[in-house]
Amino acid sequence: MYPASSLIIFTSFSGIGFGLLFFLGVGLPAPKGMLALIFLLIANSLAVGGLFAATYHLRRPERALKAFTQWKTSWLSREAWFAVGALLFMAIYGIGLVFFGVAVGLVGMVGALLSIATVYSTSMIYGDLKTVPRWNTPLTPILFLVIALTGGSIIAGLGEITLILLLITAITQVAYWVKGDTAFAKSETTITSATGLGKEGIARLFSPPHTSSNYLLKEFVYIVGRKHVSKLRFASLAMMVGVPIALLSVSVNLWFSLVAVICHLVGVVISRWLFFSQAEHVVGIYYGHRSDC
């Protein structure tokens, strides 16, 4: 799949933003006054900034409000509702923290749950697609949720909880990669199921429909960068998990946390780039990709 930068920025930044909102909502930490304002500003700018980047993916953003209508079937529509709900509840909770120094626990809890629901909906946009075998696994929502919570906990400064979450991130990420590498071959989709040809013998593409590229090939049959996969995976794990663990084991002061967050984010962005660019859509079979299927 084409790794659109708007989607990489959106999923990475808003994930961490909503992860932080979750921890603020459940009262970890429970800052008051000015400190609460700073925390909320960081969380909201990550979450809203990410959502804003996502609108760049739309070719007709002026109609974006219509995306609130189909929550009964569409994860994209559900995501829109959960995001607005989370931001609304956390704003009310935040007003309490900043101006009155009170934490209205119930409002925070609802905001926290809605924040998690937003990340889950984002992940299900991808995880629900049968057409992309690498994404079509429960590990996709687990990975998105774990990464969102980990990023949030680094900013929230949660000490041991952060270290445990970082380790869980590493395990989930590796599991996702290992499972993903065989997902296409394990899916039942082959050139024979796609065309009905080659039940006896071997079918292969003889000529594509057009001499030049098209929308489908650009969007779904993106193959750049696959040869650097193992290097990029190492870089992603090192930045997303390795460096933050090293830094935060030494000390949880402001500067260490800041560097840890930035490194973590870089690692998440690489991970998301791989998430998109490594994902193969079954339509590629019609164009002669995946000759082993």
Next chain:
Amino acid sequence: MTMLPKKTERKLGLVIDLDTCVGCHACVISCKGWNTENYGAPLSDERPYGADPTGTFLNRVHSYEVKIDGKESQLFHFPKSCLHCEDAPCVTVCPTGASYKRVEDGIVLVNEKDCIGCGLCAWACPYGARELDAAEGVMKKCTLCVDRIYNENLPEEDRVPACVRTCPSGARHFGDFSDPESQVSKISRERNGFDLMPEQATKPVNKYLPPRPKDTMKEVDVLAPFLAPVADEPEGFMAWLDKKLDKL
């Protein structure tokens, strides 16, 4: 809107015969022609006369080679457009309700005024049947020529999809699959019509007919190769003609 209907009153769709398709791409051209001038935004082209032309098409023809050990290779042409699936995954993922499946005839359509161009429906379609138009920024797909099949301004023989009307080899058939006695239901039954990617559980309405098995030449006589040639040297009139032609 993006909830799929439990049942549609009719199931309009196509039968595509892989045995008779000659790969001429006439269906591609007539589809592009009709759908550029009629329903919805035109199907745009980018750099149509440049070195790297691309454009939006609702119907494309792939060609596949099948090689069976010990036999000669066979070439099959494979037209592909929207299959108007009963469980259309493109419809349920649409966040705005722009994509929908009609209750009255099962046609899957896009209301372009509601489309935000997010592309998610094209991601959800396993067949590559939806293309985001580069100029208009909205999703385009086969409408089964909804503006032809009910169009009383057209002569009756033209009230079929443009691809079906134009196919010179009779490889495309249009009809109602909910009626077991319709022509499409019958030929699909008789010729073992099949679904594309059944494992994707989309329940396509369109059916494909498999190529018929290739016939082989019968041997005339087992002794034929041993028969002596009738004449090594021409005689009579043929000998005279041979001589004259040599002299020319």
